[in-house]
Amino acid sequence: MLSRSILSRVRLSCNPSPPKRSASQLTSRKQRLLRQSATALPTTAASFSTAALRPATATSTFSSSSSGAHPLLRSRTAPPSLLLRRLLSDQTRQAIDKAVGSAPVVLFMKGTPETPQCGFSRASIQILGLQGVDPDKFAAFNVLEDAELRQGIKEYSDWPTIPQLYIDKEFVGGCDIIVSMHQNGELAKLLDEKKVLVKGEEAEGEAAEANKE
Amino acid sequence: MASPSSTPVEDTIREKITAALDPASLEIHNDSHLHAHHKAMEGSTSRETHFRLIITSEKFRSKMQPARHRLVYTLLKDEMAKEGGIHALQLRTLTPEEAEKRKQAEEGA
Numbered sequence: 001m002l003s004r005s006i007l008s009r010v011r012l013s014c015n016p017s018p019p020k021r022s023a024s025q026l027t028s029r030k031q032r033l034l035r036q037s038a039t040a041l042p043t044t045a046a047s048f049s050t051a052a053l054r055p056a057t058a059t060s061t062f063s064s065s066s067s068g069a070h071p072l073l074r075s076r077t078a079p080p081s082l083l084l085r086r087l088l089s090d091q092t093r094q095a096i097d098k099a100v101g102s103a104p105v106v107l108f109m110k111g112t113p114e115t116p117q118c119g120f121s122r123a124s125i126q127i128l129g130l131q132g133v134d135p136d137k138f139a140a141f142n143v144l145e146d147a148e149l150r151q152g153i154k155e156y157s158d159w160p161t162i163p164q165l166y167i168d169k170e171f172v173g174g175c176d177i178i179v180s181m182h183q184n185g186e187l188a189k190l191l192d193e194k195k196v197l198v199k200g201e202e203a204e205g206e207a208a209e210a211n212k213e
Numbered sequence: 214m215a216s217p218s219s220t221p222v223e224d225t226i227r228e229k230i231t232a233a234l235d236p237a238s239l240e241i242h243n244d245s246h247l248h249a250h251h252k253a254m255e256g257s258t259s260r261e262t263h264f265r266l267i268i269t270s271e272k273f274r275s276k277m278q279p280a281r282h283r284l285v286y287t288l289l290k291d292e293m294a295k296e297g298g299i300h301a302l303q304l305r306t307l308t309p310e311e312a313e314k315r316k317q318a319e320e321g322a
Contacts, residue, residue, distance in 0.1 A: 117252065118251075120303075159279075159282075159283070160290070160294075172279075174282065175303075176282070176303055176304050177278045177279060180278070181278075
């Protein structure tokens with residue numbers, strides 16, 4: 001299911017004519033669960049982060065409306081500034097503003113949705129996939145690709161750990177909060193209210209089932 | 214010379230949280246050994262990098278979860294910012310009523 005939903009975002013970002021999801025959406029929940037337990041697909045591994053963090057062409061990964069290089073995207077080649085580590089510069093803040101607003105659901109994580117580099121990031125992305133978040137309404141940012149983002153997002157959110165979830169530009173929480181909201185049904189409710197779930201019975205059924213746990 | 218504690222970080226966590234939050238209950242789990250092989254832990258010699266805290270406190274009342282977590286993060290700011298300090302902190306922050314409810318749910322399950 002993860003590969004169907006959020007992970008397909010990765011493919012969308014590097015495929016000019018993405019395949020339609022319809023046929024694969026018809027697979028049973030059981031099959032999808034099996035697939036979820038499989039390891040990440042090696043063929044598309046890391047394509048999100050590298051594509052996402054490259055200037056110009058990559059901006060479309062985050063936002064269809066963006067034009068020009070994202071300030072965050074340039075930071076890899078910029079000399080590291082010690083000041084930035086302690087004080088969030090206007091430039092960094094604006095870049096993060098833009099990242100936070102790049103999609104209705106935004107996850108700052110370690111690694112990519114397909115190959116998370118941390119168990120907490122993995123758990124978070126799996127939950128978003130399980131909930132049936134629409135890949136078109138989702139963006140993930142790999143903080144390991146960008147030291148400025150990694151440090152900046154902590155200050156921006158006043159939150160010292162990664163992952164961090166934003167919905168409609170509002171900070172929701174880290175992994176523990178995502179997990180508990182997933183378990184108590186608040187996350188399904190919130191995602192539904194924000195209309196960021198994949199439309200269709202299956203996704204709804206899945207979210208409902210998750211709630212029972 | 215008094216022998217130094219083998220768990221200085223855990224001791225600090227307990228001290229700070231007890232002093233600030235007056236918890237009805239406080240569980241500190243050191244999960245560092247589970248993460249010792251992680252890439253992020255390369256070169257780290259600390260045995261106190263990953264903690265899981267379950268805190269029940271009146272101080273959490275009428276605070277949303279993010280605010281509760283921030284409260285704890287703020288208390289442990291230095292320990293988290295320090296090089297080789299706390300790398301990951303899992304939190305479950307409950308009011309006494311929520312803890313009771315959770316307990317009942319677990320017993321019922």
